[in-house]
Amino acid sequence: MRTIFKGKILTIPNLLSALRILLIPAFMWSYLKLEDNTATVILLALSGLTDALDGFIARRFSMVSDFGKALDPLADKLTQLAMLCCLLLRYPRMLLLIIVLCVKEVFVASTQLLVIHRRSVVLGAAWHGKVTTLLLYAVMLLHLIWLDLPGELSWYLELLCIAMLLLSGVLYGIRNFRAASLPTASEDPDDAVNAQAF
Numbered sequence: 001m002r003t004i005f006k007g008k009i010l011t012i013p014n015l016l017s018a019l020r021i022l023l024i025p026a027f028m029w030s031y032l033k034l035e036d037n038t039a040t041v042i043l044l045a046l047s048g049l050t051d052a053l054d055g056f057i058a059r060r061f062s063m064v065s066d067f068g069k070a071l072d073p074l075a076d077k078l079t080q081l082a083m084l085c086c087l088l089l090r091y092p093r094m095l096l097l098i099i100v101l102c103v104k105e106v107f108v109a110s111t112q113l114l115v116i117h118r119r120s121v122v123l124g125a126a127w128h129g130k131v132t133t134l135l136l137y138a139v140m141l142l143h144l145i146w147l148d149l150p151g152e153l154s155w156y157l158e159l160l161c162i163a164m165l166l167l168s169g170v171l172y173g174i175r176n177f178r179a180a181s182l183p184t185a186s187e188d189p190d191d192a193v194n195a196q197a198f
Contacts, residue, residue: 011063011158020075023047024082030087048137066122097158104169111176118180128168
C-alpha cells in the first residue's frame with residue numbers, strides 16, 4: 001500500500017500539513033493584532049493536533065509520501081518560527097532560540113538534499129526530531145498561557161529547547177551523512193516507518 005501513496009500529493013496527511021501552514025497567519029493576527037492569547041493558544045493547539053494527526057494517519061493507513069516528508073517538516077518549522085517571532089516581542093532572549101532553530105534547519109535540510117541527490121531517497125523523521133517538535137510546542141504554549149512567566153524560567157526553557165535542537169541537528173547530520181555514503185538507493189527500513197514530521 002505504501003508504494004501507492006509514495007509519489008502522491010493529494011493525501012489526507014498532506015492536506016493537514018497544508019492546513020497547518022494556513023493557520024500561521026491566523027494565529028499571528030490573533031496574537032499581534034487582536035492581542036488575544038486565548039485564541040492564539042487554541043489556534044496553535046489546533047496546529048499541533050494536525051501535526052500529530054497527519055503522522056498517525058500516514059502510518060496507520062500507509063499514506064507516507066515523499067512529498068509529505070518534505071511538506072510536513074516545512075509546515076512545522078514555519079509554524080514554530082512564526083510563533084517564536086511573535087513571542088520575541090515580549091521575550092527578547094527568544095532571539096537566540098530563533099537563530100539556533102534556523103541554523104539547525106538549514107544544516108539538516110542541506111544534508112537531506114545531499115541524501116536525495118546521491119540516493120534519490122527522502123528520509124523520514126527520527127525520535128529526537130519528534131521530541132524537539134513536541135518540546136517547542138509545549139514551551140510556546142506555556143509562554144502564551146502563563147502570562148507572568150518568570151524571566152529566569154523562560155530562559156531555562158529556551159536553553160532546554162536550544163540543547164535539544166543542537167542534539168537533534170547533530171544526530172540528523174550523522175544519519176544523513178551515513179545515508180548519503182551508502183552505495184545502494186534503498187531506504188533505511190527504520191526510516192521507512194517513521195512519521196512524516198521532523
